[in-house]
Amino acid sequence: MAISEMATEPLVGPSGLPRLLARPAVHGGWVDLGAHRSTMPAPPTPGARPDERLMLEVEASALRGCGGAAFPTAVKLRAVAAGRRGRPVVVVNGSEGEPASRKDRLLLVTRPHLVLDGALVAAAAVGAGQIVIGIDEGEADAHASVRRALQERRTTPLLAATRIVSIPARYVAGEERSLVRLIDRGPAIPSAAPPRPFERGVGGRPTLVQNVETLAHLAQIAAFGAAWFRGVGTEHEPGTRLVTVSGAVANPGVYEMASGTPVTTLLSAVGGTTQNFSAVLVGGYFGSWVSAAHAAAGRLSDADLRPLGAALGSGVVAFLPAGVCGVVESARVARWFARQTADQCGPCVHGLAAIGGGLAQLARREADTTVTDRLLRWAGDVEGRGACRLPDGAVRFVRTALTVFGDEVRRHRAGTCSATVHEPVLPLGDDRGPT
Amino acid sequence: MSAPSRLTVDPIACDGHGLCADLLPERIRLDDWGFPIIHSGDIGPALEVHARRAVSACPVLALKLARPSRPA
Numbered sequence: 303m304a305i306s307e308m309a310t311e312p313l314v315g316p317s318g319l320p321r322l323l324a325r326p327a328v329h330g331g332w333v334d335l336g337a338h339r340s341t342m343p344a345p346p347t348p349g350a351r352p353d354e355r356l357m358l359e360v361e362a363s364a365l366r367g368c369g370g371a372a373f374p375t376a377v378k379l380r381a382v383a384a385g386r387r388g389r390p391v392v393v394v395n396g397s398e399g400e401p402a403s404r405k406d407r408l409l410l411v412t413r414p415h416l417v418l419d420g421a422l423v424a425a426a427a428v429g430a431g432q433i434v435i436g437i438d439e440g441e442a443d444a445h446a447s448v449r450r451a452l453q454e455r456r457t458t459p460l461l462a463a464t465r466i467v468s469i470p471a472r473y474v475a476g477e478e479r480s481l482v483r484l485i486d487r488g489p490a491i492p493s494a495a496p497p498r499p500f501e502r503g504v505g506g507r508p509t510l511v512q513n514v515e516t517l518a519h520l521a522q523i524a525a526f527g528a529a530w531f532r533g534v535g536t537e538h539e540p541g542t543r544l545v546t547v548s549g550a551v552a553n554p555g556v557y558e559m560a561s562g563t564p565v566t567t568l569l570s571a572v573g574g575t576t577q578n579f580s581a582v583l584v585g586g587y588f589g590s591w592v593s594a595a596h597a598a599a600g601r602l603s604d605a606d607l608r609p610l611g612a613a614l615g616s617g618v619v620a621f622l623p624a625g626v627c628g629v630v631e632s633a634r635v636a637r638w639f640a641r642q643t644a645d646q647c648g649p650c651v652h653g654l655a656a657i658g659g660g661l662a663q664l665a666r667r668e669a670d671t672t673v674t675d676r677l678l679r680w681a682g683d684v685e686g687r688g689a690c691r692l693p694d695g696a697v698r699f700v701r702t703a704l705t706v707f708g709d710e711v712r713r714h715r716a717g718t719c720s721a722t723v724h725e726p727v728l729p730l731g732d733d734r735g736p737t
Numbered sequence: 738m739s740a741p742s743r744l745t746v747d748p749i750a751c752d753g754h755g756l757c758a759d760l761l762p763e764r765i766r767l768d769d770w771g772f773p774i775i776h777s778g779d780i781g782p783a784l785e786v787h788a789r790r791a792v793s794a795c796p797v798l799a800l801k802l803a804r805p806s807r808p809a
Contacts, residue, residue, distance in 0.1 A: 494749045647748035652770035683768045689749050 313343050315526030319534065320558040321542050322409065322416065322518050331412060332447060335454040338415035342525045347459055348425035352383035356427045362528035364540055365520065368405075369395060369513030370588055370616040371691075372604060375520065378510060381500040382428045385508020389431035392424045393485065393504065393511040396437040396444060397469045397476025400586040401638070401731035402618045405544035406514040408556045410437065410444035413518065414451035418461060420517025423524040425460055428510055433460050434485050436476075439468040471731065473642040477690045478511035480644075491644035492690040515544050515617075536562035539603045543614060547572050549621035549727060550579045561614075562603040568619065569598075578624040581706050583728070585615025587635055588695035591628070591706040611702060620728060627721035628707035629714050631728050632700070633658070633665035638730045639696035650693045653684035657700055667714050674704060674711060741779035742802050744788060750799035757800050760791040773800075 316324045326337040346353065361376040382390050394417065398406045409417055421433050437444050448466060455461045467485055469475050475490035482503045484490040503509020512520075519541060523531045532540040539561040545568065548554045552573030559568060565582075569575060582597035584590055590612040592600065600606055604613045622628060640658035643650050660677050663669040681697040688694070704711060713720060744764060746757075753771040763784060764776045780788045780802065792800045 494747050648751060648753045648770060648772035649748065649768060652772070653768070656769070680769070683774060687748055687772075687774070 313341065313525070315522060315530045319542060319560060321522060321534075322413070322515070322544060323556075323558045332450075333413050333415060335415055335451070338413070338419075342416075342419065342521070345419045345422040345521060345524055346426040348422060348430055350389065350429055350431070352429040353426045356423065356524060357383070359523060359528050360427060360520065363519075363523045363531045364538070365516065365523060365531070366539070367513055368515035368519070368543060368617065370400070370586070372613065372615070375512070375516060378500065378512070379424065379427045382430075382508045382510040385501065387502055388505075388507040390425075390428045390508040390510060391432045391434065391504040392421055392428070392430045393478075393481055393499075393509060394421050394433065394435040394514060394517060395476060395478065395481060395511050396435060396441075396448075396514050397481070398438060398441075398616075399473040399476040399642075400588065400616045400618055401729045402548060402583070402586055402620055403546045403616045405546050405556045405617055407438075407441055407444055408544070409514050409518055410441070411447045414448045415455075416518045416521050417448075417514050418451055418455060419521035419525075420512075420519070421464075422458070422460065423520045424510055424512055424517060426524075428508075430510065431460070432504070432507075433464045434504065435464060435466045436469045436481050436484070437466060438471065438476075440471055472644070474644045474690055474692055477692075479690070481511055482509055491646060494689050534560040536603050536605065538605060543602065543617050545602065545614075545617045545619055547619050547621075548729075549582075550575050550577050550623040551621055552576055559602055562601050562606065565597055565600045565602065565619075568602065575621065576623075579621040580624045580626075581622045581628055583618065583620040583622065584610075584612040586618035587638065587699055588691075589613060589615040589618065590698060591632070591702040593706050622727065623723060625721060625723035626727050627665075627710060627719050628703065629661070629710045630665045630719070630721065630724075631726070632703035632707065633661040634726060634730065635728055636661040636696065636700055636703075639692070639699065642692060644690075644692075647688045647693075649684050649687040653680055653687075653693060654696050656680050657684070657696060661700065661703075664711065664714050667717050667719060669715060671715055673715065677704060741781065742785070742788070742804050743779055744775050744791075745801050745803060746773055746775055747799045747801070750797050752797055752799075754796050756794045756796070757791040760794055761787050764788070765791065 365375040366372045470490050477492045479492045480490045482499050485504050499509040535541045542558050545557050582592050592610050596610050637658040640654040684693045685697045758765045758767045765773045792802050
């Protein structure tokens with residue numbers, strides 16, 4: 303049933319944009335439960351059985367995960383609901399492992415009730431009996447906000463017993479199998495698959511691990527319906543996406559855009575560029591470099607980005623200022639990748655170190671002419687050979703860097719560099735390793 | 738008569754001893770750091786015995802020979 307039918311007075315979804323980031327008129331900053339409820343009806347109370355009508359609504363919405371992998375949410379919900387190893391568990395994945403992304407943090411800090419509603423909707427859809435919330439250990443504001451929100455909902459079934467776990471700062475700690483192990487008081491590093499969490503997760507139960515933004519969308523889909531959700535965006539990728547914009551723009555930050563929005567419209571929304579940009583990193587460090595010309599003509603949807611070898615991923619869009627060297631920036635990120643390894647899989651440990659080292663040598667203009675071939679061979683050898691997707695992300699990042707910054711690579715091999723600005727641009731999070 | 742089987746390696750368990758590549762060079766090569774890269778494709782009857790020897794030789798039981806299974 304459309305949940306809005308349960309409300310005493312019908313509440314309709316925001317007619318325009320923003321949606322997730324729409325503010326109750328009288329409040330700024332933190333949205334408390336009263337203000338939140340003035341815009342949205344209460345979510346259903348999860349029962350012991352999956353809620354089929356809710357499931358159909360999610361299916362009709364065509365919502366896909368906003369954490370990076372873009373996996374169809376309904377398929378994931380169905381897999382968990384079909385589990386045979388006890389009552390399912392819902393894990394709110396608040397880990398924002400992408401250093402350039404700030405969207406999940408923004409939702410947790412300002413709209414925790416929207417995320418909690420989403421967790422309850424997910425729990426109702428799969429028939430879960432437990433909700434656990436993972437938040438990055440360094441994000442004190444997000445921890446405080448969610449604790450305060452849970453306090454406001456201490457009489458809500460499931461939320462009353464909801465535990466918050468602190469996720470260590472390393473990227474792989476936010477991987478879903480790592481999170482399951484962390485919640486079960488193990489190390490926050492990926493295990494070998496299978497089993498996957500949907501089969502056997504927290505406490506051995508079928509477990510849904512879902513990104514914060516995805517849950518926020520889920521809350522609105524349950525409240526306002528799939529048809530409302532599909533009212534903006536493209537046919538195959540309906541709805542909005544939170545986009546974290548940084549680099550050569552006037553007002554960097556998190557913006558909510560309809561999927562399929564032209565990049566030029568995004569640029570207007572952020573107040574335009576402050577200087578020329580040479581390339582755009584789309585989708586974060588697990589995304590791809592795209593040349594400035596291609597990016598400027600692009601749109602924010604996977605279907606539009608696919609021909610450019612890119613995807614929206616976690617929603618990061620970073621405009622690299624023209625004076626900054628793309629090889630030097632890419633080398634910094636390649637070393638970041640190498641430092642994120644869980645030290646478990648040989649190809650990841652050694653391969654990412656080698657790739658990071660090779661790119662660093664190139665950045666310092668100390669590499670010989672065979673460096674590109676060597677990097678591409680290592681990339682091919684490492685791809686698909688980790689227990690998690692960390693090596694695959696590093697490989698895609700490095701391959702697109704070598705292509706998009708091809709001219710600069712050649713200059714570096716010849717001992718020169720075109721940079722006029724030498725301060726680092728791309729954020730590496732708390733990681734302060736050597737560049 | 739048996740269905741074709743496939744070699745897989747558990748990347749966490751594998752320590753890169755490299756015995757498998759010695760015993761089954763037709764299907765396994767080592768990367769620059771000594772870790773096995775398994776060629777895709779089924780293990781036919783001609784290689785089955787060699788594949789089984791490679792599997793038993795792995796000191797950490799990281800190499801497995803399994804019938805291809807489709808995820809549910």
